[in-house]
Amino acid sequence: MEYNFSRSMSNLKPSAIREIFKSLTDPSIISFSAGNPSVESFPVKEIGEISKEIFDSPTLSAQALQYSITEGYSPLITQVKNRLKNKFNIGNDFDDLIITSGGQQGIDLTCKILCNENDTIICEKPSFIGSLNAFRSYGVNLYGVELRDDGMDIEMLENALKTKNNVKLIYTISTFQNPTGITTSLEKRKQIYSLAKKYNVLILEDNPYGELRFSGEDIPTLKSLDTEGIVIYSGSFSKILSAGMRVGFLCAPKPIISKVVVAKQTNDVHTNIFFQMICSEFIKRYNLDDHIANIRKLYGRKCKIMLDSLESTVDNRIKFTRPEGGIFFWCSLPEGYDSAEFAKVCINNKVAIVPGTAFLTEIGQSEPGFRLNYSMPTDDEIVKGIT
Amino acid sequence: MEYNFSRSMSNLKPSAIREIFKSLTDPSIISFSAGNPSVESFPVKEIGEISKEIFDSPTLSAQALQYSITEGYSPLITQVKNRLKNKFNIGNDFDDLIITSGGQQGIDLTCKILCNENDTIICEKPSFIGSLNAFRSYGVNLYGVELRDDGMDIEMLENALKTKNNVKLIYTISTFQNPTGITTSLEKRKQIYSLAKKYNVLILEDNPYGELRFSGEDIPTLKSLDTEGIVIYSGSFSKILSAGMRVGFLCAPKPIISKVVVAKQTNDVHTNIFFQMICSEFIKRYNLDDHIANIRKLYGRKCKIMLDSLESTVDNRIKFTRPEGGIFFWCSLPEGYDSAEFAKVCINNKVAIVPGTAFLTEIGQSEPGFRLNYSMPTDDEIVKGIT
Numbered sequence A, B: 001m002e003y004n005f006s007r008s009m010s011n012l013k014p015s016a017i018r019e020i021f022k023s024l025t026d027p028s029i030i031s032f033s034a035g036n037p038s039v040e041s042f043p044v045k046e047i048g049e050i051s052k053e054i055f056d057s058p059t060l061s062a063q064a065l066q067y068s069i070t071e072g073y074s075p076l077i078t079q080v081k082n083r084l085k086n087k088f089n090i091g092n093d094f095d096d097l098i099i100t101s102g103g104q105q106g107i108d109l110t111c112k113i114l115c116n117e118n119d120t121i122i123c124e125k126p127s128f129i130g131s132l133n134a135f136r137s138y139g140v141n142l143y144g145v146e147l148r149d150d151g152m153d154i155e156m157l158e159n160a161l162k163t164k165n166n167v168k169l170i171y172t173i174s175t176f177q178n179p180t181g182i183t184t185s186l187e188k189r190k191q192i193y194s195l196a197k198k199y200n201v202l203i204l205e206d207n208p209y210g211e212l213r214f215s216g217e218d219i220p221t222l223k224s225l226d227t228e229g230i231v232i233y234s235g236s237f238s239k240i241l242s243a244g245m246r247v248g249f250l251c252a253p254k255p256i257i258s259k260v261v262v263a264k265q266t267n268d269v270h271t272n273i274f275f276q277m278i279c280s281e282f283i284k285r286y287n288l289d290d291h292i293a294n295i296r297k298l299y300g301r302k303c304k305i306m307l308d309s310l311e312s313t314v315d316n317r318i319k320f321t322r323p324e325g326g327i328f329f330w331c332s333l334p335e336g337y338d339s340a341e342f343a344k345v346c347i348n349n350k351v352a353i354v355p356g357t358a359f360l361t362e363i364g365q366s367e368p369g370f371r372l373n374y375s376m377p378t379d380d381e382i383v384k385g386i387t
Helices: A016-025 A046-056 A058-065 A073-089 A102-114 A131-137 A154-163 A188-197 A255-270 A273-285 A287-312 A339-348 A379-386 B016-027 B044-056 B058-066 B074-088 B102-112 B129-136 B152-164 B187-196 B254-268 B273-285 B288-313 B339-348 B379-386
Strands: A097-101 A121-127 A143-149 A167-172 A200-206 A230-237 A248-253 A328-332 A369-373 B095-100 B120-125 B141-148 B167-172 B202-206 B229-236 B248-253 B329-334 B370-371
Touching: A046 A058, A046 A273, A046 B044, A046 B058, A058 A230, A058 A273, A073 A097, A073 A154, A073 A230, A073 A248, A073 B187, A097 A102, A097 A154, A097 A188, A097 A255, A097 B074, A102 A131, A102 A167, A102 A200, A102 A255, A102 B254, A121 B120, A131 A143, A131 B254, A154 A167, A154 A188, A188 A200, A200 A328, A200 B167, A200 B339, A230 A287, A248 A255, A248 A273, A255 B016, A255 B102, A255 B129, A273 B254, A273 B273, A287 A328, A287 A379, A339 A369, B044 B273, B058 B273, B074 B095, B074 B229, B074 B248, B074 B273, B095 B254, B102 B167, B102 B202, B102 B229, B102 B248, B102 B254, B120 B129, B120 B152, B129 B141, B152 B167, B152 B187, B167 B187, B187 B202, B248 B254, B288 B379
Parallel strands: A121 A143, A121 A167, A167 A200, A200 A230, B120 B141, B120 B167, B167 B202, B202 B229
Antiparallel strands: A097 A248, A230 A248, A328 A369, B095 B248, B229 B248, B329 B370
16 A cells, blocks of 8 residues: 655654654763753652642542543633733733643644645744644745844844735744744844734744743743734743643633634643643642742753853854753854764764754755753763763 | 634534533533543542552653653553554554554544545544544545444445545544444445555544443454555543543554654644553553453443433434443434434433534534433433433
């Protein structure tokens, strides 16, 4: 039997990162390639306690193991809405919120409900491969706008909005961007918002790292500037409680959320309810902000170790960012060098990095940048790996 | 701001069943409308014990809460493969298996990787609304082949294969079908397989209820007859361990599974790893077959209670099936009556049923059939509700 795949899926290849991730099972390799949180960031004891109480209770266990509604566990929805509103000024009267199976599902379904084949999504260049591939999986054309130190090149963005056909979405990871770690400045956020409004295009703001700031000042999210219902905001518990449990959320204007609910019904019915209950109970009983403060301290320390190692060992023709948060460094080889080749040299030396080529909207281009992760490796591994 | 949705999503409405399910929170209503397993079928004590061990172990808890690979937890993949092979003769050398976020995700992604907009999927008429809506969400045309007492009308099926454009898939719930409870005979399974082969079309066999037989003899699955790599088989732990945990699987030829892996990466990265570990440990430590035998006994008893109630109370112009397994009765009103109207009368009398109109490939048709579920209500509720 010969198998013919749909147009949009037939050219999509497995993500380079996920493939690298599979090689992580080799314990002799020091990995700077994952986007994983540190296992030290998981509140294991607290989750274990809540879990025990759920399974010890006939009512709670029945609820945790039975089908549930697509929208999500309603106490958690209320808690997330309140936290977004009180802490980040996110959420207007016209907005609603749905719990998703990780941030990834919210991004996937946003594209699905908005885009037809051959529509265009404008992305940062480089950008997160998981999102780019989700968009590609619906046959959408990607257009990458160059990232400057303070966010997208605004002229290039406006030009794309003017000239590209059927632009449906501007996709931005506004804070501690993946892979570059760049944070878009407040001024540029306002410009991006104005342009979206002017050209009648929605913004998908993906913010999985926003709470992981360990130096500098917080910058308001694009969603907090949203007075017209232009911004769809994707958040996640992956980097603040646990990645494996697959719990994220999407906050957006009500008509958008209603349509995402319909798409999610047919996608996975609902997100596993047990971990929604765990998140909800954790927020109720413990101080989530204190927990996140500890993660920030941890990542600040790990970032410093990697920065010190980079500064003391690396050839000064290699440039690197100085992150104020998040979990990634972005490094650039000198002009003319290719990061894909460099990644091969590294893996032969038992160090895994992710070449920047993986994050481009066009496939096959050369790229001098590469990504280093400092949240997952141990302190010793960071020093040894950089050396 | 005005929101324009993608062509395929703009006409898709929330599932009638999920909407009815939301009304289940009213405790004064007796519900025969859900597709939920009985809470008595969940092995709460055993899951609680395994859960405690996971959270008590630094290694296991780190694994349960961290990102994992898209394909699934490898011990579970091996266990499911072995069980399918040894117990149901499912799985050839050319096949592989992926863990999905419930059976629903496997069905959704199968459609996504195979179908372009305006391709055709042939379904049973009536069929499971969750699958029909998943197919619709990709802009696929549905063609419903009438169900007889022993499965699809074969003449109508061949005619559709001959005349419909771009048929990519025959979708069948071969055993204890949802909503009718009908089991396709072995002869018809062979005929469907031959026709798929003749017309070069794949079969998606959805089998979430197959293990729930409480009388009569097992019939080999279509997948067990698959010598050419024609059948994609979707299974689930929802009805044998827990629905809320969202763990299912897809067994299909390797090129299909590889492509589903790519689609799943961009959809939810991976299924929550904790419950994959729970399933795996449950199978390792306890006897899954014994556990399922208890569920069969439970549903056999509940089915008998509903059957007795139907026989002793219901007007003999209403016809109903005599299930040998699964969780549904299918009832038919006399010619000329509409089940949607009847459902409204029922809900006014505090009983929820699902009208057959919800399960049709064409929207807006009248349908005398309706579905009753006996796995979720208590014994007393069954008697009271039917009366």
